[in-house]
Amino acid sequence: MMKLDLEQERKDAGTAGPEQRERRESSGGVAQATVAELQAMIRDGRLKPGDTLPPQRDLARNLSVSRATLREALSILATIGEIAARPGGRGFICADPTDMPATPSWRFAARYSLREVYQFRYVVESYAAELAAMGHTEQEIVDLKECTLAFRNAARADDLSAYARADFDFHHLIMRISRNKLLVDMHQTFSSVMLESQRLPTLRRGDLLIAVQEHDQILEAIAMSDPDGANYYMRKHISMAGSRAGLPPSELP
Structure with missing residues (x-):
């Protein structure tokens, strides 16, 4: 599967409308690149355990991706335990790698077991x-x-x-x-x-x-x-x- 490059996405972001951006990102390639960039922020200390991630609107703008792509990237990071939902369910925090749950959570539980x-x-x-x-x-x-x-x-x-x-x-x-x-x-x-x-x-x-x-x-x-x-x-x-x-x-x- 061909994957889109995040840098190219940034170049195109200024000229593409929201619908065009969302269609182009739907292949998952840009979401994966966004995951990689967020992981880099965690690894180099720009995001530390316990830090609250910026609001999605700001984070999407800073990464030059759509909100839909950012949500997919955040979902991936939450599933693999690198971020966690804040108490109350609004926003995310950078997770403590020593505090990984023994049993993974299943976010589609309300629809299918x-x-x-x-x-x-x-x-x-x-x-x-x-x-x-x-x-x-x-x-x-x-x-x-x-x-x-x-x-x-x-x-x-x-x-x-x-x-x-x-x-x-x-x-x-x-x-x-x-x-x-x-x-x-x-x-x-x-x-x-x-x-x-x-x-x-x-x-x-x-x-x-x-x-x-x-x-x-x-x-x-x-x-x-x-x-x-x-x-x-x-x-x-x-x-x-x-x-x-x-x-x-x-x-x-």
């Missing part, structure tokens, strides 16, 4: 992997390998936001390779829910390369045109991901 999300993924994504194994092009296998490489590189760099994005991209690409337009549309429609479920395991900070190895198994089965293997390894991966996200054994799919 985490168990329901992983049940959905278990059924839908395993079937998509099966279909992908039965009909794919050489270029699509190359694309999957690129996604897996990005996933591995993010794991080695301990870049949690890039890690979750590469995870999502791999799964969404399998949906596209399945050639089932309804599956693709469903995954895209609920992309924010899917992506959030893929961010949660990063909070528990286990070995990030375990999921990379699971992707390797799925990719190998698809490349070998082994639908049963692709289905099996995807189901195994989703179940393990649910465990890493904090689901108890009794609720795993």
Whole structure:
């Protein structure tokens, strides 16, 4: 997936209207760049544990991004534990890295339980992997390998936001390779829910390369045109991901 450069976004910000900016940023590339810039502010001490982040209006203007993109970036940082909501729910503070919650919070709890999300993924994504194994092009296998490489590189760099994005991209690409337009549309429609479920395991900070190895198994089965293997390894991966996200054994799919 092509990602937009934050510096180019800044150059364009003065000439693009809000609607144009929001459409251009919807790919997620600028949100990821915004996450990286905010992380840099945390690392170099411009934002210290306990500091209140500037109001979103000011922060979006300073970073030359839309409010929608900033909200997405803040959501990513909150999910991976680098910022936290202020008491009372207005604004964010820079989190103390020694005070990370043992159990990740699930921000879509009012709509879907985490168990329901992983049940959905278990059924839908395993079937998509099966279909992908039965009909794919050489270029699509190359694309999957690129996604897996990005996933591995993010794991080695301990870049949690890039890690979750590469995870999502791999799964969404399998949906596209399945050639089932309804599956693709469903995954895209609920992309924010899917992506959030893929961010949660990063909070528990286990070995990030375990999921990379699971992707390797799925990719190998698809490349070998082994639908049963692709289905099996995807189901195994989703179940393990649910465990890493904090689901108890009794609720795993």
